[in-house]
Amino acid sequence: MSQETIxxxxxxQTTASPESPSSNQGSGNQVxxxxxxxxxxxxxFPPGTHRVVKAGRREIGVFxxxxxxxxxxxxCTHQLGPxxxxxxxxxxVCSKETEWKLQWGFENEIVTCPWHGMEYHIxxxxxxxxxxxxxxxxxxxxENEEVKxxx
Amino acid sequence: xxxxxKKNSIAPERLIVVETDxxxxxxxxxxxxxxxxxxxxxxxxxxxxxxxxxxDLFNLRTQxxxxxxxxxxxxxxxxxxPQNAQSQSQNQTQT
Numbered sequence: 402m403s404q405e406t407i408x409x410x411x412x413x414q415t416t417a418s419p420e421s422p423s424s425n426q427g428s429g430n431q432v433x434x435x436x437x438x439x440x441x442x443x444x445x446f447p448p449g450t451h452r453v454v455k456a457g458r459r460e461i462g463v464f465x466x467x468x469x470x471x472x473x474x475x476x477c478t479h480q481l482g483p484x485x486x487x488x489x490x491x492x493x494v495c496s497k498e499t500e501w502k503l504q505w506g507f508e509n510e511i512v513t514c515p516w517h518g519m520e521y522h523i524x525x526x527x528x529x530x531x532x533x534x535x536x537x538x539x540x541x542x543x544e545n546e547e548v549k550x551x552x
Numbered sequence: 553x554x555x556x557x558k559k560n561s562i563a564p565e566r567l568i569v570v571e572t573d574x575x576x577x578x579x580x581x582x583x584x585x586x587x588x589x590x591x592x593x594x595x596x597x598x599x600x601x602x603x604x605x606x607x608d609l610f611n612l613r614t615q616x617x618x619x620x621x622x623x624x625x626x627x628x629x630x631x632x633x634p635q636n637a638q639s640q641s642q643n644q645t646q647t
Contacts, residue, residue: 458565459588474588478602481609533592533599552586 440548453485471523472539472550482516564614567607576603
């Protein structure tokens with residue numbers, strides 16, 4: 402998968418800004434049948450960090466990638482390993498955009514499953530090895546200095 | 553806490569596979585709109601097998617409480633695995 406393709410598929414990101422629009426407050430609110438949970442205080446969630454939280458019955462990995470927040474299920478599609486407990490890094494890219502030369506790309510945008518090494522692009526949830534696979538990207542936003550996720 | 557919330561807080565989640573226009577979506581049995589992964593069918597990718605395998609494993613794990621320890625992960629024997637021809641020997645060394 403090319404860098405351009407992944408960039409075009411980015412659908413869910415929220416800049417870490419207290420001005421992000423939302424009229425809902427508090428942990429556990431129900432909005433149109435969807436549940437929202439407070440993940441952390443913004444001050445405790447600096448860029449380059451990620452954490453796994455329990456939201457309802459589901460474990461969610463929440464990532465701060467250079468100030469943009471993303472959330473994915475903590476499930477690798479391969480053997481259901483705890484994907485979001487894996488390392489966040491970049492990956493080697495070789496595509497038309499790199500003139501078919503090996504280059505390091507997607508710095509801080511790739512999470513690697515600790516079980517068998519499947520890589521996913523955090524902003525889109527797309528699996529690098531199999532672009533046909535995509536994890537859900539949950540909505541994440543910052544409100545009142547709190548990072549929130551909506552299931 | 554209402555009845556639905558009470559149920560959700562106790563019962564383990566189960567996943568199902570829903571097909572939509574050639575895409576196989578793994579979603580919550582209670583609320584299919586609450587999905588976790590999608591697998592798009594094409595000529596070379598066995599999307600349905602991947603999706604069904606994921607849902608089956610998840611449901612099995614919630615019943616048997618699979619370990620988070622990779623060293624204790626069960627072997628992967630799915631026919632759809634891209635490295636299936638080598639998977640038996642690799643799984644024994646990788647997991």
